[in-house]
Amino acid sequence: MNDHSTPILASQGTPCLLVDEERMERNIARLRDRLRAAEVAFRPHLKTAKSWEVSRLLMTTPQGPATVSTLREAEELAAHGVKDITYAVGISPDKLTRVQKLRAGGIALTILLDSVEQALAVAKASDPKDPIPVLIELDCDGHRSGVKPQDATLLAAIAQALAPRARLEGVLTHAGESYEARGSEALSAAAEQERAAAVMAAETLRAKGWPCPVVSVGSTPTAFSAQSYAGVTEVRAGVFVFFDLVQAGIGICTQDDIALSVLTTVIGHQREKGWTIVDAGWTALSCDRGTATQNVDQGYGLVCDLEGRPITNLIVTIVNQEHGIVAARQGTPRSDQEFPIGTRLRILPSHACATATQHDRYHVIGAGQSDVTAVWPRFTGW
Amino acid sequence: MNDHSTPILASQGTPCLLVDEERMERNIARLRDRLRAAEVAFRPHLKTAKSWEVSRLLMTTPQGPATVSTLREAEELAAHGVKDITYAVGISPDKLTRVQKLRAGGIALTILLDSVEQALAVAKASDPKDPIPVLIELDCDGHRSGVKPQDATLLAAIAQALAPRARLEGVLTHAGESYEARGSEALSAAAEQERAAAVMAAETLRAKGWPCPVVSVGSTPTAFSAQSYAGVTEVRAGVFVFFDLVQAGIGICTQDDIALSVLTTVIGHQREKGWTIVDAGWTALSCDRGTATQNVDQGYGLVCDLEGRPITNLIVTIVNQEHGIVAARQGTPRSDQEFPIGTRLRILPSHACATATQHDRYHVIGAGQSDVTAVWPRFTGW
Known part of the structure; x- marks a missing residue:
């Protein structure tokens, strides 16, 4: 558990969808x-x-x-x-x-x-x-x-x-x-x-x-x-x-404008591969690979710490149904950062529409990046 | 509207998820x-x-x-x-x-x-x-x-x-x-x-x-x-x-074993491109491209008629949020089949887990491929 966090966001069940109001x-x-x-x-x-x-x-x-x-x-x-x-x-x-x-x-x-x-x-x-x-x-x-x-x-x-x-x-x-x-x-x-x-x-x-x-x-x-x-x-x-990594790649916004993220928890490692395994798979992130054809491929999302600060070169490289594999972006040095079991991370979405669709509610976070100030339901279906 | 269909399946709102019991x-x-x-x-x-x-x-x-x-x-x-x-x-x-x-x-x-x-x-x-x-x-x-x-x-x-x-x-x-x-x-x-x-x-x-x-x-x-x-x-x-196109591509099942499909309606055409546009986008099909690395790339799904019979070489080639673009598989001749506005089609899923996750219920169809015999809710969230 991260020392900088207050219990409220840090104790939220994962995966879940956050919006930075x-x-x-x-x-x-x-x-x-x-x-x-x-x-x-x-x-x-x-x-x-x-x-x-x-x-x-x-x-x-x-x-x-x-x-x-x-x-x-x-x-x-x-x-x-x-x-x-x-x-x-x-x-x-x-x-x-x-x-x-x-x-x-x-x-x-x-x-x-x-x-x-x-x-x-x-x-x-x-x-x-x-x-x-x-x-x-x-x-x-x-x-x-x-x-x-x-x-x-x-x-x-x-x-x-x-x-x-x-x-x-x-x-x-x-x-x-x-x-x-x-x-x-x-x-x-x-x-x-x-x-x-x-x-x-x-x-x-x-x-x-x-x-x-x-x-x-x-x-x-x-x-x-x-x-x-x-x-x-x-x-x-x-x-x-909300903006997203695709829009940041086009140049319409910066990463600091992205208001949507998925809160996730570290559930494992394959250290010899440089993998951190989190509980956000495609059910939480979507399979969207919108940045694959852009200059910088952000995989299934860019990894941030609990306060929403991007962690240099760490992305979700593989998604299974309930597993996300976090690793260094291809061609960049492997991170030596260790995220112990239970660490909370946030994933910025490749495509906000697709990621949001995977969830039935938003958890709204306030300016301090530590409190869930509201829960807003989403419409689903057709 | 297809003459072979009874009103019940044919009048179902689209897109929706079908399971062949x-x-x-x-x-x-x-x-x-x-x-x-x-x-x-x-x-x-x-x-x-x-x-x-x-x-x-x-x-x-x-x-x-x-x-x-x-x-x-x-x-x-x-x-x-x-x-x-x-x-x-x-x-x-x-x-x-x-x-x-x-x-x-x-x-x-x-x-x-x-x-x-x-x-x-x-x-x-x-x-x-x-x-x-x-x-x-x-x-x-x-x-x-x-x-x-x-x-x-x-x-x-x-x-x-x-x-x-x-x-x-x-x-x-x-x-x-x-x-x-x-x-x-x-x-x-x-x-x-x-x-x-x-x-x-x-x-x-x-x-x-x-x-x-x-x-x-x-x-x-x-x-x-x-x-x-x-x-x-x-x-x-x-x-x-349910099986799916990925499993059929591996050889574990045939296309005739696939029990899941998405019912969709034709909403437009771009005839000079050979495109039929349907109301099943990634919200209904998912963005999963599991067959992309297989021998036969099935795109975002294989197109069938209302009775579930695959239409030779027609797949969903592009998905947007609420639009699917149906066209001939790359390297195959363009279809001369015309699907008027309102035609119902069924899409076999690339990856059944991912497609099913996009829906909150199943519409169960009986052996005649024409009746919705039950509606079964799905669990969502974590």
Whole structure:
């Protein structure tokens, strides 16, 4: 047991998920200040947090606006009084019953799609007295889903298929490929590509007579790198609330900004291999290897002491279900530090969304890094 | 919507976890029959299932024996009347309070350790009127934790440190490296190495006067490959209950034995890339890439139709949080099959333990592959 620790954090059962409230609030303030200065609205993505308490701090009002990745998140937020929600994953027709139930309950829920097929299904299901608001998803960088922003024919066909029973609200894009950008120039270029794609598609639709009031962009790397938001009406971002080693590798934050960690306990050693074995495996850390393709491979997480200070070159190199193997990063000298059985360590996550998903609650730690000041439940499932 | 389906499975909300009860029961019978014929006891590992209903089918009696990977599993099983449980992850001293609480409740809970340091802590915490039973973990193949089986000095030192307050019950090993074995000869050799290591260590301890009644071995590949269990008193295995693509790649099962799948819905396309986009991302499938180093890389899972028939060469190639990208396996021709928006597909898991962990319940499907006959909750957390 570490002498510097107070009993409260040090006696917490492990593994468990910690959130450093001070760092989290600093991260939130950083983006909110930036967007306020740029006079663009903020619609935080709550898929990383999946917690009412964190959502409250992220949203600019207790009623929203908010972005979610599952209808479960929308339902949980609605139960807490959030009124303005965008479900930012392409809709399948069978989910429209839940969408309509939320809307009937007074939630301004907007959905996303990128095909005429979906638009026809939404129009068919929509009540003309309460047309479902729809954003067309754009593919600004080849990352995933979406209409190519220059595909005027498809954009118009989708708008046409929605009318008049559903309502075209605007366009939405996510620069997922910005995760591969390195350096401020490339990051700004990714942000500009995202902005230009959204604005171009909106202008195309407006020229064809569709009002298209919403122009929504966002990803954590681009939200912090855009030089202009001209024509953009709202920005979405999620993982920045906690940040993680992937974002630090991209250069969007430093390791000192990472607000999430997994508390773990040393349960063994293989000294001749330089291994310390801890009780955080992939059930606690996730199998995410997001830094594997970055300059510095952080394995399944960077090891810190109980107070959250990174321990030079020690990472989780292997994960099994309930075991993590802590060792020196490849190509670095083996550590001569000994962590006796029972030592508490903290692991900074490779990908905060993935690590948080493995847990059903947050243990909130205060500025002294020694007390658990609150326990916040997480939403799970779909 | 698929014409062959009945409404019940086809109308299930997605993503969700399916278990094919018939395949599962066949898998269980296969190992139980094998071990019964070999006259060796079976102590199923319940870390894959984490469900009372599945555990009941796995265990040879409703009271056990059972193996678990977390104390939470032990507590859940104890609440269902299981009496004989081995917690097969190295103990840390802070967890002994929960161990003792279970033991005080009448549970024969045995713990694991591989150091004098842990043995002294267990002896100190143990009540001489109810000595905690302990297995010494052995490292039979360099996979993870454990004492080298030939390290007679350390084995004796641990036994000595436990006495007399705690009770040395025996030895336990897990041939984790058997996952890398290919071909029946290599698999049998891995099983023999596991058996020989455990028996050697037990004999060493007995020669020094420690009774060592339990000799416990197990992993799914070795449990199905051992030619001899001479000297072994019990076998543990877990993932075989569902099997998965990793086990099929090792050759321990066929794809037709895989009892677990994730039901998903098509939500989009990028046709020029040959992509079908589904609503099962890493939250539903996990990020596990266990087949990446095997002969056939199955990505994040093999795609099947709603009835569970694999679709030649289609796998999940990319996962984001709530999106899976389905495409032809690299080096194979692009599929010309079109899956309209709303089509239901099933994904066979790379690693069943990891995929199951992402869900809080099983949807049990009957032999017709069309009805959800039951919903079984899963244990979560630690």
